[in-house]
Amino acid sequence: MKLPILIALAALTLNAQTDNRKVLLVFGDSISAGYGLARGLSYPDVMQRTIDAEKRPWRVVNQGVSGDTTAGGAARAQSAVRVKPSLVLLELGGNDGLRGLPLKSTRANLEKMILVFQAAGADIVLAGMTLPPNYGPDYIKGFEQVFKDVATKYKLKLIPFLLADMITKDLRYFQPDGIHPTEEGAQIVAKTALKTLRPLLK
DSSP states (O other): OOOHHHHHHHHHHHHHHHOOOEEEEEEESHHHHHHHHHOOOOHHHHHHHHHHHTOOOOOEEEEEEETOOOHHHHHHHHHHHGOOOOOEEEEOHHEEEEEEEEOOHHHHHHHHHHHHHTTTTEEEEEEEOOGGGGOOOHHHHHHHHHHHHHHHHHOOOOEOTTTTGGGOTTTTTTTTTTTBBBBHHHHHHHHHHHHHHHOOOO
């Protein structure tokens, strides 16, 4: 490994060790990763700037992975707790739905992640999703219900649909794929998330 890379990694490690702020972990997929946006424009980035402006002692750690499913999230949850999160925004499941994966698997994987984060002492806010109409009313209803049921079972705060405030008739806050937020859309998502998260940012 080249020396400049080693120095950069050492600096990141040192900064993390000397940063005494509590950690808000955003654990999600491409929505959280900021797919299609320039660096620093994802909704977790916007949340960090808002939190800083409000002088709250929290550091947002973005572990959004584009294309990730709940199975992928369950596989990396144990490593995620190394950042010692006090609060987790769990935003996974959208890709499960888009791929038509079995709802039982989605629910089981969400529960696995929740148990890992709770065992690490973190509070959890669950971000729900929905699907396009072509997936059929039965599957969509069942998909949405997974998030509601899991939130109820584990007594979590639930954001029923993270992108709800972005929805407009002309879809101007979505990128051309109709799924991912634009820069303006990410700002709206950040506000939506913070409505639920803010009371927990003690």
